[in-house]
Amino acid sequence: MTTSDDEAAQWWATSITRIAPGEIDHRGVPVEELIGRTGFVEMIWFMVVGGTPTPSQTRLLEAALVAATDHGPQAPSIAIARMTVTCGVGLNGAVASGVNALGDVHGGAGEQCVVMLDDAIARVADGESWDDAAVAIVDEHRRRSAYVPGFGHRFHPRDPRRDPLLGLVSEAVASGDVPGRHLEAALAFERALDRPGRRPVPMNIDGATAVIYGELGLPAPLARGLFLLSRSVGILAHAWEERQSGVRNKGPLPRTVLPAYRPGPEAG
Amino acid sequence: MTTSDDEAAQWWATSITRIAPGEIDHRGVPVEELIGRTGFVEMIWFMVVGGTPTPSQTRLLEAALVAATDHGPQAPSIAIARMTVTCGVGLNGAVASGVNALGDVHGGAGEQCVVMLDDAIARVADGESWDDAAVAIVDEHRRRSAYVPGFGHRFHPRDPRRDPLLGLVSEAVASGDVPGRHLEAALAFERALDRPGRRPVPMNIDGATAVIYGELGLPAPLARGLFLLSRSVGILAHAWEERQSGVRNKGPLPRTVLPAYRPGPEAG
């Protein structure tokens, strides 16, 4: 290999996978030692994060992945995948467009919530109380936006995924498997958001999984990254269901209803 | 609810997920009964296919998902995700464009191979021998294309993922957990492709996972669908690694090498 081949090879250097004829290693482990021995959830951790999770870590990650697969066709990502698959593209195209919609607003709350939890933990490490830290951070968020990421749900007064997820985290804290500080932070935010005379604002799926990702020590952007893998399951399930329906060019409304026309300032 | 609301509701009807305030059911099961009790691989089956897999089915699906996560940055899907994430979009955008590339040529061989295996099984059910069926089908493919989907690899003389995957299928056949006909069909194709004086053309990852998907009784398009979930793991891992590098606007070649200009018929 010449110097300049080497430069091209280095341009694409990676720690994740090495191939040679007849050989594939992932992070230094031959793939044939992984197949049949490593679970898919451990494999996700191994590939994305690196290293091998403990059984307790695997159990928490697995619960987070199971919990967030779907919320039905009102979610833009799901409707988009269902519509796309009726337009004559493969399942890959439909899943791609569904995943593409998981942006800052639709898929980003978990990532933003981990940042917020990390912030509270840092303040507490500096001597603040959990409740003071939570109130201060909520106030900052409220100044910029009506939303506190990870808390409250437009549709569910109490998100049914909150309790089982937090239950698993509590067990892992009790057995000393995870530190428990992201859980404490999140509960402090719930208290800070619970104001007399107002509807309570409990953790939603993004908040509860942010607690898990935080307890697992993962960087905030992976809260979105791992959510993508979870929601891809629901996106695929819906794309496949829709494809079997045989509908062509599915629009958002039944064919008997036309979008309204609202004359704009430019119309004559 | 009025008749026409109902029409709109029916337009988006689904068997996958039902929501009501405080409630989320997937295929009739409340999500809180799934979290912490159902493994992610079973959840994938439950959501995408419906029903609950046996432990042996889960084990095979898990192996297929673990085996196909990545083949490094020479794969277009991986390079695309790494390049996209350097352009100022979220991980969702990078994963989406990676998955989008898993089309008929890059991600479709498994699906095509299941069709081919099903075809052989149907011929054998009609009285042909495995070898006659395999030779006939290979001949038909060869007339249309240089490729027989699921067999042979440009880079690996023998794909290292073949043996451990087929080993797991053989065990499941031996214990009566799966019928074994897709395995028999695939081995017949290997014999049909092994011609004196030529390099052998053993099953590749697409062929070995097609055997699994076939033994699991899944329709051919889900061979691609489930591969999307597996490869998304590698795509995410690479996008995340690249994002941590801090490179901006990563092109395909190091910055010292410019694409060649090849004057076309239109040039002056």
Added chain:
Amino acid sequence: MTTSDDEAAQWWATSITRIAPGEIDHRGVPVEELIGRTGFVEMIWFMVVGGTPTPSQTRLLEAALVAATDHGPQAPSIAIARMTVTCGVGLNGAVASGVNALGDVHGGAGEQCVVMLDDAIARVADGESWDDAAVAIVDEHRRRSAYVPGFGHRFHPRDPRRDPLLGLVSEAVASGDVPGRHLEAALAFERALDRPGRRPVPMNIDGATAVIYGELGLPAPLARGLFLLSRSVGILAHAWEERQSGVRNKGPLPRTVLPAYRPGPEAG
């Protein structure tokens, strides 16, 4: 530059654009000679097809591009772009997912129609009459599918874009600017589809633009390619309008209507 640099450079060789420090040439022409002198429609032709179109060719291509920009939010591509932009991604992500949906069923009819017109022209060159060729091809299509690409519209009894587009083609034929055979072929298809006692099936936008692309001598896949550029205008317009609305996570139905749940075979 060494030999192997050269290999990497050749791997990405192109006839479209050459860059050097301070220089950008497109198909051999410095970009500064194009800016302010070449119209955007001519530039599209120059970049995508190569060569310079005649004024009459430019006029026809321009009409095709103007005609197909939008059909409103019932089109999946438009609804998808509007939903995506409310999820916290840039206009690039919204336009991408809209364009991604322009697959074989939603954006491919023009391409398929050019193939069909070319087929009729080839049969006529072999001695068949226009009407016999059209009837034979329609029969073949009808055996495989309920759709004849480019003809009929679910919504419009007569597509209002047909007449002005064909009028422009007729003028160009009359002045000798284009051969007129794709127009003749398409009119023969309309006659073949006009059966007593049935609703007529006139050309739709895909058929009328296929006539133009065919008369311009373009290969069939560019009928879809150029349509992408046209529809991108409508996709962008809708994504921008929706973004200004401030809606977050727009689903397909108003929030008061939930998708129906239809218990599947798997439900308990």
Added chain:
Amino acid sequence: MTTSDDEAAQWWATSITRIAPGEIDHRGVPVEELIGRTGFVEMIWFMVVGGTPTPSQTRLLEAALVAATDHGPQAPSIAIARMTVTCGVGLNGAVASGVNALGDVHGGAGEQCVVMLDDAIARVADGESWDDAAVAIVDEHRRRSAYVPGFGHRFHPRDPRRDPLLGLVSEAVASGDVPGRHLEAALAFERALDRPGRRPVPMNIDGATAVIYGELGLPAPLARGLFLLSRSVGILAHAWEERQSGVRNKGPLPRTVLPAYRPGPEAG
């Protein structure tokens, strides 16, 4: 139509397009009055912005669209489209993934530059001099990032698209067709960036087109939006060129060069 139909219809209300059987209006104008009479660049303005541009505005927008179509395969968007089209997806999928990469870093500089120019204009309106405003804004940018959006180019000491674009703006200012303040602001930024002993940092394509979009009175996000339409031309041209090559599964490097493996902290 009932009230709830109306609710669904209103959910998708738009000022852009109205359809009825046999009728399509764009912003109140029947499509048949646009075909053959309106140029494609005017149509882009009409659809995306609303209203009809003056000939001078059309000329500037046309120049911006012509100038930015392509910078060759080192641009991630172009390489991505070329790689995608070799994976067995339609041109729509290839163009989609190319456009998807035009994020904040790859396609967003024009948008950010318009914001910066608007900021300078506001300061001058408040009594600052052009040069003071430019120096102050550059200092702020430099504190956050090494990049000042719209100025300087990694590859071109002087971007060859700058002079012809600014020349057209100057002409339009001289003839009173546009106000000229965005041009003045941009020239002040060039002076602020020109420091003794350092390489000058002239406007690049994003800066020069930002001047145009600013002079046309367009909101900053449309600098990216309209750039998407321009670059889609190059993306389509490259995808089509690559598709004609017949390469399958094109990776970023020639097949003789493998990406380097760089053992990570996790490797054994």
